[in-house]
Amino acid sequence: MASQHPVAPGRIVAIGGAEDRTSDLEILRQVFALAPEGQDEVAVIATASSIPDEVLPDYEAAFSRLGASRVHSLAIRDRRQAAEAETVRRIEQSGVIFFTGGDQLRLTNVMGGSDTLTAIRNRLKAGAVVAGTSAGAAAMPGTMIYNGAAADALRKGAVNMTFGLGLVEGLIIDSHFLERGRFTRLMEVGATNPEYLGVGLGEDAAVIIHPNRVLEAIGPGHVILIDSRDLASSNIADLAMGEAVAIEHQVLHALVNGHGFDIEARRYLTADALSTTLADLR
Amino acid sequence: MASQHPVAPGRIVAIGGAEDRTSDLEILRQVFALAPEGQDEVAVIATASSIPDEVLPDYEAAFSRLGASRVHSLAIRDRRQAAEAETVRRIEQSGVIFFTGGDQLRLTNVMGGSDTLTAIRNRLKAGAVVAGTSAGAAAMPGTMIYNGAAADALRKGAVNMTFGLGLVEGLIIDSHFLERGRFTRLMEVGATNPEYLGVGLGEDAAVIIHPNRVLEAIGPGHVILIDSRDLASSNIADLAMGEAVAIEHQVLHALVNGHGFDIEARRYLTADALSTTLADLR
Numbered sequence: 001m002a003s004q005h006p007v008a009p010g011r012i013v014a015i016g017g018a019e020d021r022t023s024d025l026e027i028l029r030q031v032f033a034l035a036p037e038g039q040d041e042v043a044v045i046a047t048a049s050s051i052p053d054e055v056l057p058d059y060e061a062a063f064s065r066l067g068a069s070r071v072h073s074l075a076i077r078d079r080r081q082a083a084e085a086e087t088v089r090r091i092e093q094s095g096v097i098f099f100t101g102g103d104q105l106r107l108t109n110v111m112g113g114s115d116t117l118t119a120i121r122n123r124l125k126a127g128a129v130v131a132g133t134s135a136g137a138a139a140m141p142g143t144m145i146y147n148g149a150a151a152d153a154l155r156k157g158a159v160n161m162t163f164g165l166g167l168v169e170g171l172i173i174d175s176h177f178l179e180r181g182r183f184t185r186l187m188e189v190g191a192t193n194p195e196y197l198g199v200g201l202g203e204d205a206a207v208i209i210h211p212n213r214v215l216e217a218i219g220p221g222h223v224i225l226i227d228s229r230d231l232a233s234s235n236i237a238d239l240a241m242g243e244a245v246a247i248e249h250q251v252l253h254a255l256v257n258g259h260g261f262d263i264e265a266r267r268y269l270t271a272d273a274l275s276t277t278l279a280d281l282r
Numbered sequence: 283m284a285s286q287h288p289v290a291p292g293r294i295v296a297i298g299g300a301e302d303r304t305s306d307l308e309i310l311r312q313v314f315a316l317a318p319e320g321q322d323e324v325a326v327i328a329t330a331s332s333i334p335d336e337v338l339p340d341y342e343a344a345f346s347r348l349g350a351s352r353v354h355s356l357a358i359r360d361r362r363q364a365a366e367a368e369t370v371r372r373i374e375q376s377g378v379i380f381f382t383g384g385d386q387l388r389l390t391n392v393m394g395g396s397d398t399l400t401a402i403r404n405r406l407k408a409g410a411v412v413a414g415t416s417a418g419a420a421a422m423p424g425t426m427i428y429n430g431a432a433a434d435a436l437r438k439g440a441v442n443m444t445f446g447l448g449l450v451e452g453l454i455i456d457s458h459f460l461e462r463g464r465f466t467r468l469m470e471v472g473a474t475n476p477e478y479l480g481v482g483l484g485e486d487a488a489v490i491i492h493p494n495r496v497l498e499a500i501g502p503g504h505v506i507l508i509d510s511r512d513l514a515s516s517n518i519a520d521l522a523m524g525e526a527v528a529i530e531h532q533v534l535h536a537l538v539n540g541h542g543f544d545i546e547a548r549r550y551l552t553a554d555a556l557s558t559t560l561a562d563l564r
Contacts, residue, residue, distance in 0.1 A: 151461045154504055154536055179433045181463010187536060222436055222526055226534070233552060235538070244504055247536035248550040252508070254436055254469060254529040256517070268530040270515060 010036075010124040012168050012209040016175045016201030016221060017101055017134035021058045025066060027206050027219045028059075032066040032096060034129040034208070039095025043072040047082075047110045048102030048135040055100050063096070082114035091119040096129050099136025101175075105146045107139045108164060117165060130167055134175045137201060140167045145174055145185060153184035157241040161189070168209055170263060171197040177224055178202040190228030191236045191247050197263055198226035207255075213263040214277050217255035225253040229266055292318075292406040294450050294491040298457045298483030298503060299383055299416035303340045307348060309488050309501045310341075314348040314378060316411040316490070321377025325354040329364075329392045330384030330417040337382050345378070364396035373401040378411050381418025383457075387428045389421045390446060399447065412449055416457045419483060422449045427456055427467060435466035439523040443471070450491055452545060453479040459506055460484040472510030473518045473529050479545055480508035489537075495545040496559050499537035509533040511548055 011034045019027045032042070042063045046052035052075040060071040072090040076082050091097060097120050099107065111117045124130050130140075138144050144164035152158050161172075172189055174182050177200030186198030199207060205221025217223040232248040239245065253268055255261060260274035269277055293316045301309045314324070324345040328334035334357040342353040354372040358364050373379060379402050381389065393399045406412050412422075420426050426446035434440050443454075454471055456464050459482030468480030481489060487503025499505040514530040521527065535550055537543060542556035551559055 150463055154460065178436065178463075178466055181432055181460075181465065183463065183465040184460055187534065220526065232550065244502065244538040245536060246538040246541050246552075247534070248552070250534040252469065252529070252532040252534050254527060256526040256528040259528050268514065270528075270530070 009127045009211050011129045011211070012124070012140060013129060013131035013206055014137035014140055014173050014199070014201060014209065015131065015133035015206040015219075016137065016177060016203050018176070018203035019133055019206070019219065020204060021062045025062055027204065028062050029066055030208070030218050031098070031129060031131045032063060032068065035095035036127045039128065040068055041070045041072065041094045042068040042096040042098060043074055043091050043094040044098045044100065045074045045076055046100045046102070047076040048104060048107040048139070049100050050102060059098060059100065068096070076110060076116065079110055079114065082110050082116045088115050088119045091116060091123060094123065094128065096131065097123060099132030099139065101134030101136055104135035104139040104144055104164070105162070107135060108144070108162070111165065112163070121167065124167060137175050138173050139164045141171055141173055142166045142169045143172060145172065145189065148185050150180055150182045150184055153188050154245045155242050156236060156239045156245055159185050159188050170213075171199050173199045173201065175201050176203055178222055183224070183226070186226045187247055187250060188245055190226055190231065190250055191234040191245055194228035194231040198228070200224035200226065210278060210281060212277070212281060214269070214274070215255070215261045215263060216274060216278065217259050218257055220257065223255040225255065225261055227251040227253070227266055291409045291493050293411045293493070294406070294422060295411060295413035295488055296419035296422055296455050296481070296483060296491065297413065297415035297488040297501075298419065298459060298485050300458070300485035301415055301488070301501065302486060303344045307344055309486065310344050311348055312490070312500050313380070313411060313413045314345060314350065317377035318409045321410065322350055323352045323354065323376045324350045324378040324380060325356055325373050325376040326380045326382065327356045327358055328382045328384070329358040330386060330389040330421070331382050332384060341380060341382065350378070358392060358398065361392055361396065364392050364398045370397050370401045373398060373405060376405065376410065378413065379405060381414030381421065383416030383418055386417040386421040386426055386446070387444075389417060390426070390444070393447065394445070403449065406449060419457050420455050421446045423453055423455055424448045424451045425454060427454065427471065430467050432462055432464045432466055435470050436527045437524050438518060438521045438527055441467050441470050453481050455481045455483065457483050458485055460504055465506070465508070468508045469529055469532060470527055472508055472513065472532055473516040473527055476510035476513040480510070482506035482508065492560060492563060494559070494563060496551070496556070497537070497543040497545060498556060498560065499541050500539055502539065505537040507535040507537065507543055509535070509548055
């Protein structure tokens with residue numbers, strides 16, 4: 001089946017938070033390795049973070065260790081800064097663009113419609129890698145979750161959603177997924193519209209979203225998928241706000257490092273199957 | 283398909299913890315209503331609890347309000363007490379036997395192989411209702427979970443299991459399920475042996491297990507089912523202890539009050555279908 005959601009040639013890497021930044025750098029190493037040949041500058045965008053001065057030096061050190069010729073530390077606090085030509089220029093120079101964690105609503109509120117975001121989309125189309133952790137991962141799709149206590153989810157309206165950065169379509173991403181028990185959030189989203197794949201990223205785990213819309217799990221943690229495409233029934237449309245949502249039939253997968261998933265075919269890929277699927281791209 | 287796990291004529295009610303004990307008593311009311319005609323004494327067993335003197339008066343007040351002619355408050359602290367003829371006699375008089383929360387390992391350690399447990403099994407066979415909340419629910423099946431941090435689960439060996447009270451077979455029960463994000467625990471158990479249905483009880487939610495092996499969800503909370511019968515693959519047998527478990531295809535349901543599930547047929551029952559299925563029993 002041909003995808004209705006073509007993606008750009010560049011890879012997206014969505015990380016569940018708390019990735020190793022000081023030791024083996026397992027995930028960050030793979031992010032950097034995806035940069036196009038000869039494009040070894042990295043732009044780190046800390047807009048989501050309330051403590052950019054604490055976060056940016058960690059990533060600067062990590063990417064420098066990995067071989068970046070230059071790391072552009074971009075705090076980008078407001079919409080004026082997101083429109084600055086100098087910021088756009090730094091994005092255009094970078095083979096890796098990285099969004100830190102923090103608050104995804106701060107990220108979209110500052111970046112939405114900005115020249116910097118347009119530049120990032122263009123870089124992705126040109127083959128650069130765009131990565132993000134925690135809030136920076138959650139914000140990547142066309143629609144994102146920005147609030148909703150896991151313990152109260154599965155009650156109509158408990159999950160707050162809005163437009164994300166629009167870098168990938170057809171799925172929704174949640175982070176800190178196993179650690180904060182967020183299964184109910186993606187279950188509720190799946191009931192509202194079963195077309196969209198729920199991607200729950202554990203800490204120190206990530207997915208690479210390849211141009212052929214194949215997900216590749218990397219890192220020591222888990223990537224949980226909640227696939228609602230074959231949802232049989234739900235009462236959600238009949239409920240008042242706050243009432244308990246019933247769900248009949250969602251499919252659950254747990255991916256580990258080296259396993260994958262074909263989004264369009266809705267097919268789980270064990271290590272061998274993933275290698276075969278990705279061989280065409282290399 | 284005929285069940286290979288015939289259950290006794292009495293109902294089992296497994297409650298996810300934190301059920302209302304002072305206001306509407308929604309779940310406890312339904313527990314009491316399941317008692318056989320004319321058998322309105324209740325035995326409350328607080329063996330699992332480390333604070334029986336605080337817990338027992340609450341249940342005594344609640345069941346008295348609901349119309350119990352007598353509430354037997356049984357702390358049962360050790361194996362000697364679990365063997366006492368007087369305790370056995372109180373169980374034999376009761377139409378409802380109720381296990382409080384606490385530590386399920388304390389419950390099985392004290393009750394396993396005791397005359398009191400034999401008496402409870404005989405009461406269930408004779409049509410009495412056996413209910414339990416939290417640890418008292420988790421301990422009901424032939425096999426139970428007694429430890430395993432949800433955030434660390436889905437790593438081989440992270441979930442500790444042992445024999446339960448053996449009152450129902452073919453499933454495993456976890457409590458405080460949505461509130462403590464315990465999805466990973468039942469996912470791991472399902473990967474170890476896909477035959478057994480995972481039943482995750484939210485707080486102030488419960489399932490009635492009917493004699494025809496149909497589950498009926500009651501209460502304001504959710505009952506989550508993780509059905510691994512059609513598990514496609516998992517790496518669990520190949521892993522070293524502590525390594526990340528991969529899972530391809532488990533089926534997830536969220537039941538609300540009045541919805542049900544046929545364990546043998548592995549069939550979700552919306553309210554109308556459940557009524558039809560249960561009509562034969564009434």
